[in-house]
Amino acid sequence: MMNLSIAEENYIKSIYKLEEEGQEAVTTNALANELDTKPASVTDMAKKLKEKQLISYEKYQGINLTSEGKKAALSIIRRHRLWECFLVDKLSFSWEEVHELAEELEHVRSEKLINRLSDFLGNPQIDPHGDPIPDALGKMGKPRVQTPLHKAKAKRLEVVAVSDKSTALLEFLNAKGIRLGTQLDVIERYEFDNSIELKIRNQPAFTISEQVSKNIMVKPI
Amino acid sequence: MMNLSIAEENYIKSIYKLEEEGQEAVTTNALANELDTKPASVTDMAKKLKEKQLISYEKYQGINLTSEGKKAALSIIRRHRLWECFLVDKLSFSWEEVHELAEELEHVRSEKLINRLSDFLGNPQIDPHGDPIPDALGKMGKPRVQTPLHKAKAKRLEVVAVSDKSTALLEFLNAKGIRLGTQLDVIERYEFDNSIELKIRNQPAFTISEQVSKNIMVKPI
DNA sequence: ACTTTTATTTAGATTTACCTAAACTTTATT
DNA sequence: AATAAAGTTTAGGTAAATCTAAATAAAAGT
Incomplete structure (x- = not known):
């Protein structure tokens, strides 16, 4: 798997989220809004991620993850959600306050660490917000309806x-x-x-x- | 406490380490070597850290942490060593392999997280390498002789x-x-x-x- | 004390991830 | 269909953290 910067990971994660929320192709504006940045910055990053074959992107036509991009997204989501479980189950944080912390912890990319963390937590299937956690192979249960x-x-x-x-x-x-x-x-x-x-x-x-x-x-x- | 970038934190930590290892004033070269970077980069950063009052620095005269700088260093070391404890005690990593992971985890700056992690681990006094862990106030036991x-x-x-x-x-x-x-x-x-x-x-x-x-x-x- | 060597700093570039302002496309409205 | 509005891209710039090469200072050797 390619080595992504923190910024790149955040873009991939947001694109995944917006795709999941329904848009066929993710627009520059929606992404800028989601990432709290400017559309011009999104265009810059879109070019870079296209270069790395993580998204498909044509001028004015919006963005979609490639299968490589989806794999990357699921890996990031797995890390994020496992850390949320850790914070709530082991450090007794409440579920509202863990998101930001998990946002930082998720960028420590070590398969071994994450797999051991998952074991330590009893390989949970859903995170404290009720969202499903992808397994080590990127397989994830149905998104929650709740x-x-x-x-x-x-x-x-x-x-x-x-x-x-x-x-x-x-x-x-x-x-x-x-x-x-x-x-x-x-x-x-x-x-x-x-x-x-x-x-x-x-x-x-x-x-x-x-x-x-x-x-x-x-x-x- | 000031908000430091990851690069700044790494400099502070290395300066602390070299001071502890004996040098009166930490030299540009020693620091470049420790951080695996070039002397020119160290000079640049030295100016910035001086500006922020975390080090004392005069051209050609080497670097020393101010008391603010020491406080920052101890906070980073606390985070690092607590994560090492976590990795060894809870995720059964061996003590040789935890350093690099802790190096990344340490940059998540949240007092609350670290204090809860410390509680969760039973407020350990030394890390898996035998080094003392500063407490929440920055007080640290004697450095290990071993x-x-x-x-x-x-x-x-x-x-x-x-x-x-x-x-x-x-x-x-x-x-x-x-x-x-x-x-x-x-x-x-x-x-x-x-x-x-x-x-x-x-x-x-x-x-x-x-x-x-x-x-x-x-x-x- | 002079010269060589080593250490350090400056000057000028580079890369990443941003930004603003202006230009250009697409979509919506009349 | 023409025009206005909204969305997107380009051009050009900035800040952080790095680099190389050249200049300068300090230390060591003769």
Whole structure:
């Protein structure tokens, strides 16, 4: 396997993520946005990654991973998710705070280290967010259907879990009638504050903040 | 604490190491050699680190860490040595192979991560090589007196351990009369192959290779 | 003290990963 | 279909960390 810089790895990972989220070809803008950088920088990197045969790319036509690129992405994702497991299971971090740390740890590229870490953790199949972990050969289970509400794409959803167990949140959800198994309809998503307007059955619609929606795990019905 | 790049951290760590090994002021050449880079690059970085007040440096006069610089060094060393403990204790790596991995892991700068890792490991005081681990406040125990023979500075030494337990090595040492507690006199160190000429008591001198001397742990008498 | 050798620094380039501003394509709107 | 808007690329530049080659300073040898 080729030797990638940290920047290159981050691009590959983001392209994989955006492809998985649905776009046929990943656009320059979407990638710039995902990586918190400028479109011009994305174009530069796209040329480099094409040169290395990790992506297919034609001017103005967007980006897709080649099979080599996918292999690389899965290896990075494997490292990321195993470190997340380690942080949560062994160092008792909460699942919300591990992402950034795993983001750094994932760039230590050593097959041996990662395979031993996996053994040490009991070869887990899913990470603390519920995402599947690719095995040493790059095989990965089905992507999870369950996502936090603020990221859900579908309009009709069912509540499957609440991740923040603070009484304040639980009381709020109770008051709104949101509990496990509740079916929600997304009426509207407001860009400016990422709040979401919801409806339950035939009851009047109401709005919840991004903070709240982040902690409601849902799956499409 | 300031935010250092990986390159800067590596310089700080090497300067600390060379200071500890005895030089009053660390020379450009020694540092270039330690970091496997060119003297010109060291001069560049010295200017930058001086700017950041981590070292004192005057043209042609060598380098020393300031107290800020020492604090930074101890923090990096703490991270490095804790990761070494983790790799050996939890992932069953052998102590010779952990250095390079720890070299990468050490650059993940998170106090919280490192303190939790330390707790998880039972707050060890020494790493797998026998070196002391600075605590969260930067306090560190006495540097170990025991070193592999190829690094020992003193001329009169006592054998305190043998790290490679292969029969081939043990037979060789036995034939030469080297065992635990044996007193050695270093007669000469040969630069070209790092071999060492030794004498035991009044017996005739003999020479051992670097390979062998790396596996003989000694302390000064 | 002078000269040679060794060590160090400067000057000028290079590479990676960015950036801004301007130019150019594609897509959407009238 | 023409034009406006949005998205993308190019051109040219910057900062970090490196390098080589040349210049300069310090140390060692005579």
